[in-house]
Amino acid sequence: MIDTNQIQGTISPYLHGQFVEFLGHGITDGIWVGRESDIPNIDGLREGIVDALAKLAPPVVRWPGGCYADTYHWRDGIGKPENRPTTYNENFGTYEQDQHQFGTDEFMHFCELIGAEPWLNINLLSGSVQEMKEWMEYCNRKETTSLSNERKANGHPEPYNVQFWEIGNEAWAGGGFMTPQDYVRKYRQYSSAMPTFKQNIFDKSKIYKIASGPDGNKPLERINWTRDLLNEISKYRQPEINALDLHFYNWNLDSDTDMPTSFQEDDWYRVIKGARELALVIAEQKQLIKDGLEKMPVPESSMDQQLQKIDLIVGEWGIWHKASFMAKPALLQQVTMRDAIATAISLNILQENCENVSMACVAQTVNVLNSLIITDQDKTVLTPNFDVFMMYKKFQGSRLVQYQTREKNQFVDIFAAIQDEILTVCLINSHINSKQVVQVDFQHLAKGIFAERLVADDVTDYNSAEHPNTVRTKQISFTDKISTMKEFDLPAASINIFQFKLIK
Structure with missing residues (x-):
């Protein structure tokens, strides 16, 4: 039963964010082909990718990493292309030269073309506070300074107004193997040095400061990291922190014979089960943040702040198959219906937690892991995951609707949301080879208007590249009969979206 009288939070578009990194061919030979390439491009950006993502219109894109962020020096990627240095990229087995042709201005241009907000990750490991400060000034300073003039000389007179800045990446591993205490000491320094770009003391504009959250795949460590980090922040004066960035991957590492495009029934259900774990991790982390904030001491002076709210972000999530570790280019893996269904289940969980999670980015958008797009020389191929994200655009800005089931069906996932009297329902059948029949009671008269x-x-x-449309979303016939009860036949291994006009 879908109870349209029980409506919860609004589903933020930011839950459908994307992530691109200098890893494998995620950017080089993926998004970026170069201005002189024979591949159709827009100022060096692969036209096929720009066109596809402009249609998707992701709300936010995270860059330059990922692990790469903590070895990236932003000045390597600005200025005349022929004057940029060549370095070597060992990030996650990439093992390729990096000519830094895709830098800050190219990334910002990419975001502008596809309608996304930029999220920048600061180099906390091999960079410096001064380097961070200068990068922010280059991106956001409106007033005339040497750095804003440099941006203007590089082709962008107006500031980029980047709101989202993360201080480091995965500080518990490749970001420095830090303890929470180590990280908080550095976070305090970097956070304090961030320019505000305010025009006066009453200016409400704000930089959104993101801290490195835990490794969501380590059950004990993720609890200790969040608890200890908040405890350390509570000592003495509390630095501003807007969000904690949790990373969680649906690891599929248990079988040497399980390949991204060749797997058995047990392999299928292992990945589907792994996707559902995200709900438990989010609930656990949200409680830890709540507990930590309740222990924040009241400042001795009213001039000092007391932390009362910290958002939870899932900055990296997706399916990670074991075979991708040996792939060339690095971490390239194909996407089947197994990945599409696990992705849809993950999006359902994020949307169900729209009051607990403020933003999320799938890892990654192009050519890496749970990608939406795979390139093959001059071809741009949209994976089934691209279709999933396009289907889920219908939920953006809608209100979460509660539902109850008479009998629990372990193979059927239900999600519903409403906007302007249009009810959108997603029904996922995760059974690998059997259809499922589902009856839904709407409590109100409802007329079917769309289905895919x-x-x-x-x-x-x-x-x-040879068969680019083997797995594609299709619109399906759908009765427009007005009733309060609908019965749905869900094919095996399918994602189904239905929209209804409620008649009250």
Whole structure:
């Protein structure tokens, strides 16, 4: 039963964010082909990717990492292309030269073309406070300074007004193998040095400061990290912190024979089960943040702040198959209906937690892990995950609707949201080979107005340069009969979206 009288939070578009990194061919030979390339491009940006992502219109894109962020010096990527240095990228087995042709201004241009806000990750490991400060000034300073003039000379007179800044990345591992105490000491320095770009003391504009959250895949460490980090922040004066960035991957590492496009029934259900773990991690982390904030001491002076709210972000999430560790280019993996369904389940969990999670970015958008787009020489291939994100655009800005089931069906996931009397319902059948029949009670008269489905002839099917549309969303016939009860036949391994006009 879908109870449209029980409406919760609004589903933020920021839950559908994207992540791109200098890893494998995620950017080089993926997003970036160069201005002189024979591949159709817009100022060096692959036209096929720009066109596809402009259609998707992701709300935010995170860059330059990821692990790469903590070895990245932003000045390497600005100025005349022929004057930029060549370095070597060992990030996650990339092992390629980096000519730094895609830098800050190219990334900002990319975001402008696809309608996304930029999220920048600061180099906390090998950079410096001064380097961070100068990068922010270059991006955001409106007033005439040497750095704003440099940005103008590089082709962008107006400031980029970047709101989202993360201090470091995965500080518990490749970001420095820090303890929470180590990290907070550095966070205090970097956070304090951030310019505000305010025009006066009453200016409400704000830089959104993101701290490195825990490794969501370590059950004990993730509890200790968040608890100890907040405890350390509570000591003496509390630095401003707007969000904690949790990373969680649906690891599929248990079988040497499980390949991204060749797997057995047990492999299928292992990945589906792994996607559902995200809900438990979010609930746990949100409680830890709540507990930590309740212990924040009241400042001795009214001039000092008391932290009362810290958002939870899932800055990296997705399916990670074992075979991708050996892939060339690095971490390239194909996307089948198994990945699409796990992705849809993950998006459902994020949306169900729209009051607990403020932003999330899938890892990654192009050519890496749980990608939406794969490139093959001059071809741009949209994976089934691209279709999933396009289907889920219908939920952006909607209000979460509660539902109850008479009998729990472990293979059917239900999600519903409403906006302007239009009810959108997602029904996922995760059974690998059997259809499921579901009855839904709407409590109100409802008229069907639209339906679409993502399903494959075989669960191991995928899209390639030779066959780019093997797995594509299709609009399906749908009765417009007005009633309070609907019955749905859900094909095996399918994602189904139905929209209704409520008649009250």
